[in-house]
Amino acid sequence: MKQLRLLFLLCGLFALAAVPQPLAAEEADARDRVVLSISQPTVRIASNFTGAELVLFGVAEREEGLDLDPDVVITVRGPNASYVTWRKARFLGLWVNTDSRTFVEAPSFLSVQASSPPEEMAGLQTLRWEQIGLIRNMLLQRVGPDYADVVPTDPFRAAFLRIQESEHFYQENPNGVRFIAPGVFRAEVNIPGRAPLGHYEVTVKLLRNGQVTAQTIGGFDVQRGGFEEEIATMAQNHGVIYGVVVAIGSLLVGFVGSIVFRKE
Amino acid sequence: MTIYLPIAELPVAIFSIFAMGLAVGFISGMFGVGGGFLMTPLLIFTGIPPTVAVASVSPYMAASSFSGAMSYLRKGLVDLPLAGMLLAGGGVGTICGVALFTWLSSIGQVDLMIRISYTLLLGGIGIMMLMESVRAIIRSRTGGKANIRRPGTHSWVMRLPLKMRFRKARIYVSTIPVVGLGFIIGVLGAVLGVGGGFILVPALIYLLRVPTTTSVGTSSVLTVATMVAATILHASTNGTVDAVLAFVLMIGGTMGAQFGARTGQTLRPDYLRLLLALLVLSVGLRVAFDLVREPSDRFVVTIMERAK
Numbered sequence: 001m002k003q004l005r006l007l008f009l010l011c012g013l014f015a016l017a018a019v020p021q022p023l024a025a026e027e028a029d030a031r032d033r034v035v036l037s038i039s040q041p042t043v044r045i046a047s048n049f050t051g052a053e054l055v056l057f058g059v060a061e062r063e064e065g066l067d068l069d070p071d072v073v074i075t076v077r078g079p080n081a082s083y084v085t086w087r088k089a090r091f092l093g094l095w096v097n098t099d100s101r102t103f104v105e106a107p108s109f110l111s112v113q114a115s116s117p118p119e120e121m122a123g124l125q126t127l128r129w130e131q132i133g134l135i136r137n138m139l140l141q142r143v144g145p146d147y148a149d150v151v152p153t154d155p156f157r158a159a160f161l162r163i164q165e166s167e168h169f170y171q172e173n174p175n176g177v178r179f180i181a182p183g184v185f186r187a188e189v190n191i192p193g194r195a196p197l198g199h200y201e202v203t204v205k206l207l208r209n210g211q212v213t214a215q216t217i218g219g220f221d222v223q224r225g226g227f228e229e230e231i232a233t234m235a236q237n238h239g240v241i242y243g244v245v246v247a248i249g250s251l252l253v254g255f256v257g258s259i260v261f262r263k264e
Numbered sequence: 265m266t267i268y269l270p271i272a273e274l275p276v277a278i279f280s281i282f283a284m285g286l287a288v289g290f291i292s293g294m295f296g297v298g299g300g301f302l303m304t305p306l307l308i309f310t311g312i313p314p315t316v317a318v319a320s321v322s323p324y325m326a327a328s329s330f331s332g333a334m335s336y337l338r339k340g341l342v343d344l345p346l347a348g349m350l351l352a353g354g355g356v357g358t359i360c361g362v363a364l365f366t367w368l369s370s371i372g373q374v375d376l377m378i379r380i381s382y383t384l385l386l387g388g389i390g391i392m393m394l395m396e397s398v399r400a401i402i403r404s405r406t407g408g409k410a411n412i413r414r415p416g417t418h419s420w421v422m423r424l425p426l427k428m429r430f431r432k433a434r435i436y437v438s439t440i441p442v443v444g445l446g447f448i449i450g451v452l453g454a455v456l457g458v459g460g461g462f463i464l465v466p467a468l469i470y471l472l473r474v475p476t477t478t479s480v481g482t483s484s485v486l487t488v489a490t491m492v493a494a495t496i497l498h499a500s501t502n503g504t505v506d507a508v509l510a511f512v513l514m515i516g517g518t519m520g521a522q523f524g525a526r527t528g529q530t531l532r533p534d535y536l537r538l539l540l541a542l543l544v545l546s547v548g549l550r551v552a553f554d555l556v557r558e559p560s561d562r563f564v565v566t567i568m569e570r571a572k
Contacts, residue, residue: 047508049268050275082568089562094555096376102568159563193268193275194311228270235271235503243499246507247492250323250514251330257518258331 032070032206032214033061043191046225052191054220056113060183060206070214071114071121071207072177073132074187078109078169078222079198085160101156102142108196109169110137113176113187122210130205130212134172135161168192197222271506272316278512280310285516289328292517293524294531295540298325298459298487301386302547303513314378316506318456319498323510325459326491328517329484336481343432343478346442347485350464353443354490357450358497365455379555381456386548389463393541400534433474433482441472449486453494459487462544 039055060070082104086097114121118133131137139157140147150157164170169192177187202218224232235242267278284306292299300321307317336342368374424438445467449460461483468479499505528536 045268047268048266048275050266084566084568086564086566087562088559088564090558094376094380095557095559097373097564156563159561160565163561163563163565193266194273197273224270225268228268231270231507235499235505235507239500239503240496242503242507243496243505246323246499246505246510247326247495249507250327250495250510251488251492253511253514253518254327254330255334257327257522258334 031063032208034204034206034214034216035059035061036202036204036216036218038202038218038220041220043195043220043222044225045197045223045228047228049193049225051193051195054189054191056187056189056202056204058185058187058204060185060214062183068208069115069179069182069185071116072185072187073115073118073121073205073207074111074113074177074189075131075137075203075205076109076111076113076189077107077201077203078196079107079200080105081108081196082106083160085156085163087156087159099156101160103160104140104142104147106139106160107137108198109191109200110134110164111171111189112137112173113189114172114174115177115179115185117174121207122212126210126212132205132207134165134170167194169195191222195222197224267508267512269312269316269506269509271320271504272312272509274311276310276312276509281509281512282516284310285324285513286520289517289520290524290527291520291543292328293521293526294528295524295536295543297465297540298329298461298491299517300325300453300458301382301456301462301544304456304458305382305547305551307509312506312509313504315502315504316509319495319502319504320506320509320513322491322494322498323505323507324513324517326488326495327514328521329459329461329487329491331518331521333481333484333488336477336484339481340432341477341481342485343430343474343482344485345428346430346433346474347482347489349428349439349442350446350449350482350486351489353446353448354450354453354486355493357447357452358454358490358494359450360447361451361454364451368455376555378456379551381452383548383552383555385452385456385463386544387552389466390541390545390548393466393537394545397534397537397541401538404534430474433468433472433478435472435474437472445471450490453490459491461487462540 035058037057039057043052043054056074058072058074060072062070082102083106085101085103087099088095089098090096091098112118112132112134114133118127118136121127121132127133128136135152138149139160140149141157152158161170165172168190171190177185179185198221200220200222202220204216204218205212206214223229265278266275268275284303288299288303288306291297291302303321303324304317307321308314312320333342365374368377424440426439427436428439429436445464449464452458452460452463464483464486465479468474468482469476474482495505531539
């Protein structure tokens with residue numbers, strides 16, 4: 001598969017010399033086209049924020065002769081962060097962190113919505129190459145001086161996915177994408193209250209006969225609301241002033257508290 | 265009703281945080297302790313990141329100690345030179361504690377060390393207080409004569425060089441144990457997020473033989489000073505002080521502290537000490553239980569570097 005793609009790329013390079021075109025690999029079998037629309041470009045976290053639901057709409061245009069709706073996979077990836085997964089073991093009767101793996105630049109949020117279980121869409125190799133399905137997303141580990149992903153059955157990798165899923169940071173719904181009309185699909189993504197801030201990337205892939213036939217990328221931002229943002233920027237850029245203000249405020253609260261209650 | 269914490273970056277139920285402030289404030293007002301040893305584990309249990317919890321408890325403690333400190337100052341029950349000496353040791357201790365904390369988290373054992381330290385500290389102090397208060401109660405029941413046998417007379421501690429006279433505390437001792445005591449409190453404060461009042465007050469009474477009221481007064485002034493410093497330090501170096509969280513806690517805490525102080529005055533001091541001993545001991549046991557019980561999940565995920 002990889003070699004095939006490389007071949008396509010080489011052909012593409014020759015083609016590029018003549019006409020500037022998008023990637024030749026996509027053009028070769030592009031008989032579908034996809035357009036994505038996200039219900040809101042920015043999720044704003046105000047003081048009453050407990051989570052949000054984003055609606056993603058898509059239109060899959062197809063060439064004549066193709067009458068079935070394609071398979072759709074939508075992957076939402078939050079900003080990258082680095083994580084350490086620890087394994088505890090009994091040591092002198094106490095449960096102690098003994099072993100660890102570091103996941104470098106892993107998505108802090110990962111939601112996979114599909115129109116059917118990804119395993120039924122394509123062969124394993126294609127799924128892995130295209131990173132379709134939660135467990136097939138690339139998760140780089142630091143192994144000594146190198147970086148590599150490991151087999152999906154690796155206990156640290158499995159534990160990482162499981163814990164992230166239980167916190168609702170990682171989600172997978174094999175029936176999350178529904179066609180509401182021929183060629184028009186809809187999916188919902190739950191942004192949990194503790195969602196990390198930053199830019200979220202949305203990748204939509206259409207598959208037909210086990211091959212990706214079209215894809216598009218969109219995105220949205222998760223940001224703090226006005227008041228929350230002001231506090232956070234203050235804390236970040238003017239730490240000393242912020243600390244002094246909080247300290248003076250706390251002394252004031254203590255002072256007012258003692259006066260209010262003394263009069264009673 | 266929930267409120268979003270801008271620094272912790274998560275929503276919390278505002279009334280549960282307020283209730284926590286109220287409850288811990290009640291206890292700290294009743295027993296004259298800062299309450300950090302209860303508040304920090306409670307916040308971490310709620311899901312607030314430990315770094316934010318430790319940092320945001322500091323302004324809360326400053327607020328709740330301030331009103332007490334003022335009234336002790338008015339009554340002349342604070343030995344300022346003694347507080348200054350303790351503070352000098354405390355400053356060095358805080359710096360060492362922060363370095364220790366950084367080193368422990370780099371090898372992934374900070375969680376374990378916090379739990380073991382809590383168990384040993386709370387267990388040890390809890391048992392000591394329990395024995396002392398039970399003995400006091402038995403003594404008053406049987407009508408026996410108060411035979412004050414202060415443990416830890418340690419004449420060698422007093423005889424160390426660099427002696428200094430603390431007039432209000434009515435002691436003439438070497439400054440080495442005083443600064444050393446401050447150092448230990450500083451290290452504990454930085455690593456465990458506790459004010460150290462529940463260690464400092466007994467140490468001043470039993471070890472340095474400072475009168476009880478002066479011990480409590482001096483300790484509360486020290487708590488205000490260290491917690492104000494800790495707030496500014498945490499805010500300027502790590503940016504982990506959550507102002508919204510701290511103020512909700514504080515408002516509950518100052519209210520609770522007033523009610524607690526009134527309830528505390530109606531109780532007999534030896535029963536009060538017995539209650540505090542049981543409380544300290546049960547928190548210690550709870551932490552110890554988590555340490556030896558098989559965890560439901562053997563794996564833990566921690567964020568090394570937050571999303572940018």
